[in-house]
Amino acid sequence: MVQKDPEYLKKAISVDVHTGKATFTIFPGLCKGCGLCREKCPERALDWSHKLGVYGTPTVSPNPELCKACRICEQVCPDCAITIRRKDKEEE
Amino acid sequence: METKEILPKMPKSWNPASKPHKFCPGCGHGLVLKALGQVIDELNIQDRVVFGCDIGCSLLSWDFFNVDTVQTHHGRTTPVMVGIKRANPDLITIAYMGDGGGYAIGSQHLVNAANRNDIITAILVNNTVYAMTGGQMAPTTMPGQKTETTPYGRDIKEAGYPMLGPEMVAAIAHEGAYVARGSIAKFRQLKTFIKKAIENQMAGRGFSFIEALSTCPTNWRTNAEKTWDFVENIMPKYFPIGEYKVPGGKEE
Ligand SMILES: Cc1ncc(C[n+]2csc(CCOP(=O)(O)OP(=O)(O)O)c2C)c(N)n1
Ligand code: SF4
Ligand code: SF4
Numbered sequence: 001m002v003q004k005d006p007e008y009l010k011k012a013i014s015v016d017v018h019t020g021k022a023t024f025t026i027f028p029g030l031c032k033g034c035g036l037c038r039e040k041c042p043e044r045a046l047d048w049s050h051k052l053g054v055y056g057t058p059t060v061s062p063n064p065e066l067c068k069a070c071r072i073c074e075q076v077c078p079d080c081a082i083t084i085r086r087k088d089k090e091e092e
Numbered sequence: 093m094e095t096k097e098i099l100p101k102m103p104k105s106w107n108p109a110s111k112p113h114k115f116c117p118g119c120g121h122g123l124v125l126k127a128l129g130q131v132i133d134e135l136n137i138q139d140r141v142v143f144g145c146d147i148g149c150s151l152l153s154w155d156f157f158n159v160d161t162v163q164t165h166h167g168r169t170t171p172v173m174v175g176i177k178r179a180n181p182d183l184i185t186i187a188y189m190g191d192g193g194g195y196a197i198g199s200q201h202l203v204n205a206a207n208r209n210d211i212i213t214a215i216l217v218n219n220t221v222y223a224m225t226g227g228q229m230a231p232t233t234m235p236g237q238k239t240e241t242t243p244y245g246r247d248i249k250e251a252g253y254p255m256l257g258p259e260m261v262a263a264i265a266h267e268g269a270y271v272a273r274g275s276i277a278k279f280r281q282l283k284t285f286i287k288k289a290i291e292n293q294m295a296g297r298g299f300s301f302i303e304a305l306s307t308c309p310t311n312w313r314t315n316a317e318k319t320w321d322f323v324e325n326i327m328p329k330y331f332p333i334g335e336y337k338v339p340g341g342k343e344e
């Protein structure tokens with residue numbers, strides 16, 4: 001592989017959600033602001049953020065009170081810009 | 093804020109250096125290739141896969157995976173993958189194309205590969221338009237649908253009927269073939285279909301064909317809400333989702 005440190009890894013914004021049981025992380029360098037995740041969030045927990053993404057459009061940020069860490073946004077993001085980490089189930 | 097390092101959950105078979113990928117915001121190609129990437133990881137076949145992409149927006153995936161990749165001419169991905177498979181049957185060849193590439197200029201290849209029961213997997217992304225060239229009518233443009241070249245909606249009397257690919261392939265395919273239509277709006281199911289299609293190739297049973305209903309917000313000129321509505325509610329009315337042919341005949 002050519003590149004060791006892709007630009008998008010340099011910035012990650014993490015928020016504790018679901019009463020601290022999980023972390024919602026957005027990588028602005030991957031987010032294209034398409035809004036697909038916002039529409040699919042069953043809790044309507046995602047809002048546009050002042051942090052801008054790779055194309056200079058708003059990224060998303062979760063309302064920690066509403067987010068249940070269900071991972072739907074993570075699944076529907078075509079760019080893998082969202083990572084949900086649940087602290088109970090530590091995955092790889 | 094920082095605990096343990098949190099990384100993007102990209103499939104291992106994705107090429108991290110080529111991300112963010114080149115597809116537009118909200119493009120369904122990214123989701124089809126995410127499902128495919130997860131399947132390649134789960135089957136542990138990254139070193140055996142040869143990925144072929146067509147001309148059309150699918151070509152933007154020429155450096156998408158860390159697998160051997162070839163970018164072919166418009167409509168010719170199916171025969172290129174058939175040739176590679178015949179030369180080296182140990183490889184797992186995946187032909188990735190759009191609806192224009194697969195159903196218009198490349199339809200003869202799809203028909204003949206299906207009829208010969210060639211042991212490859214073809215994945216065709218149906219976004220109802222010629223996306224890369226600016227959203228013209230495609231073989232999959234639905235009756236009444238407005239595109240760049242059908243500003244009043246596709247008129248069946250003038251432009252004929254849309255192509256129902258999996259239905260056509262299933263009708264001519266032989267025992268051992270696997271044929272399904274999935275949707276990026278049903279991600280898990282799409283992933284299951286892709287997995288079965290690749291396993292079918294690995295088992296040497298026959299031709300495996302998946303059509304994936306997908307989004308093109310750029311040419312549809314839709315916001316996120318309308319993009320989901322189109323792929324989730326409007327497209328499946330014309331393009332029913334499900335399995336059309338499975339070896340042994342237990343379609344879901
Ligand atoms: C032989 C040939 N004819 C026509 C073209 C012009 N062309 C480029 S992409 C394309 C259509 C792409 O549509 P589709 O296959 O549906 O893929 P999409 O971009 O929608 O994913 C066409 C006609 C070409 N590149 N080569
Ligand atoms: S994890 Fe679930 S609840 Fe939380 S923002 Fe994503 S979709 Fe909404
Ligand atoms: S996180 Fe992903 S799905 Fe959500 S707006 Fe950004 S690119 Fe789109």
Ligand code: SF4
Nearest residue numbers: 115116119149223308
């Ligand atoms: S034009 Fe449409 S299909 Fe092509 S990358 Fe953009 S959204 Fe995807």
Ligand SMILES: [Mg+2]
Nearest residue numbers: 190191221223
């Ligand atoms: Mg197309």
